Amino acid sequence: MSRPEPILAVDGLAVGYGVVPIVRDVALAVGRGEAVALLGANGAGKSTLLKAISGLLKPSAGRIRLAGKDIQGLAAETLVGRGLSHVAEGRRIFRKESVADNIQLGMYRLGLGRAEMARRRDEAFTLFPALREKAPAAAGTLSGGQQQMLAIAQALVRRPSVLMLDEPSLGLAPILVDEVFRVLGDIRAQGVSVLLVEQVVEQTLGFVDFAYVLANGRIAAAGTPAELGRTDVVRQAYLGRAPADLEGAA
Amino acid sequence: MGMIDTIPAAPAARLRLPTLTATICVVATLIAAAFAMSNSYYLLLLTFAAIYVMAAMGLNVLSGYAGIISIAHGALICVGAYATAIATVQYGWSFWPAAGLAAAVGMGFSGLLGLPALRLSSWYFVLITIAFTLAVTAMLADLRWLTGGYGGIVGVPAPSLFGYRFSGVAVFWLVVAVSALLWWVIANLMNSRVGWALHAIREGAVTAQASGVSPARLRLFAFLFSGAVAGLAGAFYAVAKVVVTPEDFTFDFSIFFLFVVVLGGPARLSGPLLGVLAFFVLPELLGSLKEYRMIAYGVGLLAFSIFLPEGLAGAIASLQRRLMPERKAAAAVPTRAKPIEPIAGTPVTIDDVSKRFGGVKALDGVAMALPAGRIHAVVGPNGSGKTTLLNLISGFYPASSGSIRLGTTEIVGAAPSRIARLSVQRTFQTPKLLGDLSVIENTRFGGYAREAANGFELALRLPRARREAADLDGEAMQWLALVGLADRAHDQAALLPHGQQRLVEIARALIGRPQLLLLDEPAAGLSMGELERLATLIAEMRKLGITIVMVEHHIELVADIADTVTVLDQGRILAQGSAEEVFRSAEVVKAYTGGRS
Amino acid sequence: MSLEDILALLVSGVTMGAVYAMVAVSLNIAFKPTNVFNLAQGEFVMLGAMFAWGLMTGWSLPWLAGTALVLVAAGALGLLEERLAVAPLLANARHHHGWIISTLAFSIVVLHTSDRVYGTDPQAVPPVPGASLDMVQIGALTFSTQQVAVIVLAALSIAAVEWFYRSTLVGKAVLAVAEDRDGARLNGISPLTLTMGSFAVAAAYSAFTGVIAAPLVLASTSIGMMLLVKGFMALAIGGVGNNWGALAGGMLVGCVESLSSVSATPGYRQVLLLAVVLALLLVRPHGLAGARLTREV
Structure with a gap:
């Protein structure tokens, strides 16, 4: 199965905090309109990798291209204007501001008129009806699921060409996880390319077109969900070894 | 337990060459003393320089070691000088009780100004000290009946001792002697748990609280100590000057001490001496550009705060590191040490505990009964509330509801430092060591709550303080040997690789003889070899009797060593039981890999 | 003491309180995106007053043109301070509270350079157009129109600052940066630009305070430190970040100071104010309004 032409391409990327590299020699691509997953255990370097792509961290080596243009070393706030949006881990919204203001702040870079901002905000409210009711409330008072929806809405109103999400289902009840994936489906249907870091492996593999498995800062495996499903590589990446072995060990 | 028998004892005091900093300090002091003997102008200049060194050493404790910037130091010296002048001239006291009064007055004012800073961010203190300095200057003119107004107080008598009257050269040597004594006291304090605790508070207080330090008490100590030293320096200032007038104590006088400490090298013993020599004595000797000096001070302060925050002393130390490669610490001499005594672990009961952050429930009705002396592992996906649970037990977050008991003692609502004093120790997800200090100092710091010697005994190295220090040094070496790092005891902690820093944290927790030990992801970032060492180590700790609660992602480690898993x-x-039961449960596998029922 | 005397003291207390409140607000403006208290803020007030004297009295520029120039010059210096004394320290987390030293150092340089340039004598600055320093009496109330102008301008400008943060996208973006710097960047908000802008605006606002206060207090290089302290007291009473609280706090400081001048000498007045602020910080560490700081350090 051939993959579409990449809109986001990462090559030979190394990044870390201080002198210790956390991610080394990573190459990955997200095709136009594709949904791609990045899987791996805690501490494998997934969040660090996303931060390097979105410009929060400066890579020490490697190349990142967005729609064919080099973007490594550009500031995060600049990349937002180029169509790359990163919904960070841990529901990173502005807790003291109102829900409506949070959504408006998502459009800060775009220099839109009042009317256009209101139109896009209404669109977001249509996608997330719960947020409409809470529009004047401080974002910090929302439930966990609503906060996650708000964080996604903040990115969506920018109409990004590539959307990166870092564990949007983190700490959410299963019914809310379903909701997150329903929204992600809508987003993909609009033609947005998605790079998804997730822990809920089965559901993620059921959603994406392609997946990478990161282990110890390197790509350990890559393939379509069907290809990965035939091996035990994913389970190993999360649990260290197969549960069948655990019974013997304990 | 083979390794415990061959534990190295604390190394004998190491013979080492004087450092570059020490050499420079001694040579510069000798040259200065020689100058002082040569004529009366230099004598007066250097007498003041010695008084300034004394005062700056006091400020270094507050603004250097404790990291609380003060601009009131000059004003406190002023208060001390006036107290001495008033007591001696107007009330006929002799110098020594007047100096005691000056120290007490300085200490009192400093403590008073510091009270709000015990709770608030330290920038409040900066502004309070500015306000105080302005108020003191204004009061000197207003309290004419006491201070003599603008004319000041004339004729402060020279101190005398056993009929000997100090004057001229003798005053110089007296001040030098008192400064040297103060140097020794500060060195003693800063190389003890007091200094380490100040250091930890400056770095953000979390480590300090986890070791049982009450940040407010330590800050108060820093205020009182620096205030007393300022008052004492004021007493000598009055004597050296004979006349005290308001115009001596301008705002710039206060700025000057901050300048000396910051440029000399904050939180370094030699900082004040180097600062005064380089930025007071030298410019005075050169004598030119007096009117531009404050501008130059300002520019220097700005440049140092950005490019050389460690000051002159720091620059010299790093020069030495570059010129002379690190001397390897002598390998500890292995001797037979006394075996480590068993520890009676405490049972922990967690009852219906919940924690909310805004609209998010991080923990919801968690209940666990953990018998003493066992290893309890807490596992779960990211964001499941594991670290929150540890933070609730160690008191860093207050629980929203529910009860946590150690034995029968309820600890919900207690401050982290109090919980630490109940023999609860913990480690952190990212090791929080005091990077500038050595590995053994970091380890010793974990025994903070065990030391009985008070600040006074520590300052003067009285017998109990010395004995305790020796005992704990020895014990620290034992624990370091247990975690396999005895040979790195004297290395700077920041230079250790991540995995070893984690082990130092465990040693730091163990020296507190914890009845309950909380480990936050001890295996994260360890190599295969280190992982095996950790597993053996945790098993050893269990044998000692410690109750262990460990949050861990590494399922193999958990399966190998945990008695119970939550x-x-x-x-x-989601599940609780033996490792075998828990990991066989289909629900758990689902929680990890995200399958749906 | 007669009613007239008390009212006169209150008018002057409220006027000075309005000035202190403006200093507090300028501290807030620079604090919001950085969590840095700019200890040089008082010196910008001083510079505003001295520049105004130089331009309006020395060069005889009309008030509006002179003020415009003052604001531009002070804004540029604020920007310079941010680049020199704040940005390098914010970029390096190891410096902790290094900004306390660096902004203080900047203020020392500004103060002593001004001493060299302007000398230390107090100078007169013309009042706001349309106002004068002549006393007007209405019933028991005596005041000058310059005093009224200061109070009105303080209230209006604080209202404008509040409107900016509450109702404009840029204002909200500043609050967003204050809350989560990286989170703001991921939404396309540049903390760097907003920080530079805030320092420039805060400096210009301080300078404006200096321009309108100078006719009342006289322009001299020594007023900066005193105004910084009084502005801080207003801030501590009103609560950090709370601009209306700063206005109330400033009024309180101004009135306590002014009313106590009847029986107390300047030294006692300063001690009294310091005691009030110390006591308040012990009882209500986060100001009378009680808004908690986001994080204690």
């Missing part, structure tokens, strides 16, 4: 998912308990 699986958290979205803040609730």
Whole structure:
């Protein structure tokens, strides 16, 4: 199965905090309109990798291209204007501001008129009806699921060409996880390319077109969900070894 | 237990060459003393320089070691000088009780100004000290009946001792002697738990609280100590000057001491001496550009705060590191040490505990009964509330509801430092060591709550303080040997690789003889070899009797060593039982890999 | 003491309180995106007053043109301070509270350079157009129109600052940066630009305070430190970040100071104010309004 032409391409990327590299020699691509997953255990370097792509961290080596243009070393706030949006881990919204203001702040870079901002905000409210009711409330008072929806809405109103999400289902009840994936489906249907870091492996593999498995800062495996499903590589990446072995060990 | 028998004892005091900093300090002091003997102008200049060194050493404790910037130091010296002048001239006291009064007055004012800073961010203190300095200057003119107004007080008598009257050269040597004594006291304090605790508070207080330090008490100590030293320096200032007038104590006088400490090298013993020599004595000797000096001070302060925050002393130390490669610490001499005594672990009962952050429930009705002396692992996906649970037990977060008991003692609502004093120790997800200090100092710091010697005994190295220090040094070496780092005891902690820093944290927790030990992801970032060492180590700790609660992602490690396992998912308990039972449960596998029922 | 005397003292207390409140607000403006208290803020007030004297009295520029120039010059210096004394320290987390030293150092340089340039004598600055320093009496109330102008301008400008943060996208973006710097960047908000802008605006606002206060207090290089302290007291009473609280706090400081001048000498007045602020910080560490700081350090 051939993959579409990449809109986001990462090559030979190394990044870390201080002198210790956390991610080394990573190459990955997200095709136009594709949904791609990045899987791996805690501490494998997934969040660090996303931060390097979105410009929060400066890579020490490697190349990142967005729609064919080099973007490594550009500031995060600049990349937002180029169509790359990163919904960070841990529901990173502005807790003291109102829900409506949070959504408006998502459009800060775009220099839109009042009317256009209101139109896009209404669109977001249509996608997330719960947020409409809470529009004047401080974002910090929302439930966990609503906060996650708000964080996604903040990115969506920018109409990004590539959307990166870092564990949007983190700490959410299963019914809310379903909701997150329903929204992600809508987003993909609009033609947005998605790079998804997730822990809920089965559901993620059921959603994406392609997946990478990161282990110890390197790509350990890559393939379509069907290809990965035939091996035990994913389970190993999360649990260290197969549960069948655990019974013997304990 | 083979390794315990061959534990190296604390190394004998190491003979070492004087450092570059020490050499420079001694040579510069000798040259200065020679100058002082040569004529009366230099004598007066250097007498003041010695008084300034004394005062700056006091400020270094507050603004250097404790990291609380003060601009009131000059004003406190002023208060001390006036107290001395008033007591001696107007009330006929002799110098020594007047100096005591000056120290007490300085200490009192400093403590008073510091009270709000015990709770608030330290920038409040900066502004309070500015306000105080302005108020003191204004009061000197207003309290004419006491201070003599603008004319000041004339004729402060020279001190005398056993009929000997100090004057001229003798005053110089007296001040030098008192400064040297103060140097020794500060060196003693800063190389003890007091200094380490100040250091930890400056770095953000978390480590300090986890070791049982009450940040407010330590800050108060820093205020009182620096205030007393300022008052004492004021007493000598009055004597050297004979006349005290308001115009001596301008705002710039206060700025000057901050300048000396910051440029000399904050939190370094030699900082004040180097600062005064380089930025007071030298410019005075050169004598030119007096009117531009404050501008130059300002520019220097700005440049140092950005490019050389460690000051002159720091620059010299790093020069030495570059010129002379690190001398390897002598390998500890292995001797037979006394065996480590068993520890009676405490049972922990967690009852219906919940924690909310805004609209998010991080923990929801968690209940666990953990018998003493066992290893309890808490596992679960990211964001399931594991670390929150540790933070609730160690008191860093207050629980929203529910009860946590150690034995029968309820600890919900207690401050982290109090919980630490109940023999609860912990480690952190990212090791929080005091990077500038050595490995053994970091380890010793974990015994903070065990030391009985008070600040006074520590300052003067009285017998109990010395004995305790020697005992704990020895014990620290034992624990370091247990974690396999005895040979790195004297290395700077920041230079250790991540995995070893984690082990130092464990040694730091163990020296506190914890009845309950909380480990936050001890295996994260360890190499295969280190992982095996950790597993053996945790088993050793269990043998000693310690109750261990460990949050861990490394399922193999958990399966190998844990007696019981609790699986958290979205803040609730998903499963509890032996490792075997828990990991066989289909629910748990699902929670990890995200399958749906 | 007669009613007239008390009212006169209150008018002057409220006027000075309005000035202190403006200093507090300028501290807030620079604090919001950085969590840095700019200890040089008082010196910008001083510079505003001295520049105004130089331009309006020395060069005889009309008030509006002179003020415009003052604001531009002070804004540029604020920007310079941010680049020199704040940005390098914010970029390096190891410096902790290094900004306390660096902004203080900047203020020392500004103060002593001004001493060299302007000398230390107090100078007169013309009042706001349309106002004068002549006393007007209405019933028991005596005041000058310059005093009224200061109070009105303080209230209006604080209202404008509040409107900016509450109702404009840029204002909200500043609050967003204050809350989560990286989170703001991921939404396309540049903390760097907003920080530079805030320092420039805060400096210009301080300078404006200096321009309108100078006719009342006289322009001299020594007023900066005193105004910084009084502005801080207003801030501590009103609560950090709370601009209306700063206005109330400033009024309180101004009135306590002014009313106590009847029986107390300047030294006692300063001690009294310091005691009030110390006591308040012990009882209500986060100001009378009680808004908690986001994080204690």
